[in-house]
Amino acid sequence: MTDAEQKTLTDPAVREGSSRWVWAVVSAAGALLLAWWFGWKARDLAWSLWLSSLFLGYLTIVVSLFRDGGIPSSLAKLLFFTLHFGLFHFIHSAFLSFLLPLEGVGEGPSVRLYSTVLRDYWPMVLASGVGAWPRLLRPGPLDGVLSAYVNVIRLHLMIFALVAVSFLGADHLLMFAVVYGLMLLPIEASMERTIEDARARGSGVAGSTMKPNRRHRP
Numbered sequence: 001m002t003d004a005e006q007k008t009l010t011d012p013a014v015r016e017g018s019s020r021w022v023w024a025v026v027s028a029a030g031a032l033l034l035a036w037w038f039g040w041k042a043r044d045l046a047w048s049l050w051l052s053s054l055f056l057g058y059l060t061i062v063v064s065l066f067r068d069g070g071i072p073s074s075l076a077k078l079l080f081f082t083l084h085f086g087l088f089h090f091i092h093s094a095f096l097s098f099l100l101p102l103e104g105v106g107e108g109p110s111v112r113l114y115s116t117v118l119r120d121y122w123p124m125v126l127a128s129g130v131g132a133w134p135r136l137l138r139p140g141p142l143d144g145v146l147s148a149y150v151n152v153i154r155l156h157l158m159i160f161a162l163v164a165v166s167f168l169g170a171d172h173l174l175m176f177a178v179v180y181g182l183m184l185l186p187i188e189a190s191m192e193r194t195i196e197d198a199r200a201r202g203s204g205v206a207g208s209t210m211k212p213n214r215r216h217r218p
Contacts (some may be wrong), residue, residue: 011053012213023131027128027129027132027217028131028181031127031128032122032128032177032180034123034127038123042163043100043102043162043166044120044121044168045124045179046096046163046166047100047117047161049124049128049159050089050093050155050159050160051118051121051122052128052129053151053155054089056128056129056132056151057152058086060145061078061148062078062146065078069089085148093109093113094108094109095116096159097109097113132151159178159180161179162179165179172187186218
């Protein structure tokens with residue numbers, strides 16, 4: 001093993017990224033186990049993902065705000081993100097209720113719909129929380145409020161895939177495993193590298209502009 005390879009393996013950032021990927025795999029495996037155990041269809045997985053995104057995303061926002069700021073400013077920001085994040089998921093649930101409606105609750109948002117989703121799919125929140133927990137404990141460059149919205153992007157991809165699976169009538173565990181592969185896409189890692197590169201370029205530009213402009217005298 002070369003020195004460069006050994007340095008890469010011992011790099012804390014690499015080890016942290018690998019650890020998070022392992023937890024994501026465990027989380028996806030737990031979700032598939034729940035789907036098999038309860039005999040869920042594509043619509044069940046879609047609604048369980050929506051519930052997980054709402055609960056875990058909001059928890060991520062709350063923890064990050066109170067970890068990074070004071071209580072008065074955090075409360076003001078929390079009010080904004082409660083409305084924004086909550087309204088986003090409300091609209092999302094409205095579309096989902098028409099695309100993949102649950103039996104016996106009708107179409108469109110309602111108290112009966114949300115109580116049914118909470119009653120039937122709360123175990124998925126626990127399974128998804130396994131993958132989200134490391135980010136709450138050890139925040140990275142992209143963790144915090146932005147991380148909650150990045151997870152919503154992943155949620156959109158998975159739900160669109162599950163809608164296609166439902167329309168094709170391919171509700172079986174193997175197809176669900178393919179869809180859950182989207183959970184393992186390195187979206188955060190790619191965005192974190194982009195942010196770090198932008199910060200590095202910004203630091204370089206700031207450093208060059210702060211240097212005194214020395215003119216050569218004849």
